[in-house]
Amino acid sequence: MLKRIGLWIDHKESLMVILDEERENIQKIESGIGQHTRYRGATRPKTPYSAQYQQGDDQLDKRFSERLNKFYKDVISKIRGADALLIFGPGEAKFELEKRLARERAGVPDIRIESADKMTERQIAAKVRKHFQKQNNASSAFNRKD
Numbered sequence: 001m002l003k004r005i006g007l008w009i010d011h012k013e014s015l016m017v018i019l020d021e022e023r024e025n026i027q028k029i030e031s032g033i034g035q036h037t038r039y040r041g042a043t044r045p046k047t048p049y050s051a052q053y054q055q056g057d058d059q060l061d062k063r064f065s066e067r068l069n070k071f072y073k074d075v076i077s078k079i080r081g082a083d084a085l086l087i088f089g090p091g092e093a094k095f096e097l098e099k100r101l102a103r104e105r106a107g108v109p110d111i112r113i114e115s116a117d118k119m120t121e122r123q124i125a126a127k128v129r130k131h132f133q134k135q136n137n138a139s140s141a142f143n144r145k146d
Helices: 057-079 093-104 121-143
Strands: 004-009 013-019 024-030 084-089 110-115
Touching: 004 057, 004 093, 004 121, 013 057, 013 121, 024 057, 024 121, 057 093, 084 093, 084 121, 093 110
Parallel strands: 004 084, 084 110
Antiparallel strands: 004 013, 013 024
8 A cells, every 4th residue: 555645844843644545644743842042141130149040042952952853753753654755844844854764764765855835734735635646647657658
């Protein structure tokens, strides 16, 4: 059975459209990251010799990267076993995921990367269906012997 997956991804969430031969399934995975903020400089405490109760930039960066690693692990666990994969979305998340897939040897033989802007769930599902339909038409035309 052929399993094709279209994945719209950014650092906040991913929307996965799984196309089997019989049905279409949509799954959403949230990263829980929120926006990556950097705090540069802080207000000084009003009392002398008091500790500053604010987290440093390195702690915030570490927390961000830990959550991002967990998010990518969740996404990769859902992708395993796919025959074809289309990754698209805004920003750098699609390229980061592609590198992780190569490093972890997830076993997806056909991976395509495209840039895309924010999209609704219906737009994402339509784009995935259209992409794999084009791919099916191209492969059937190639395999046909006239």
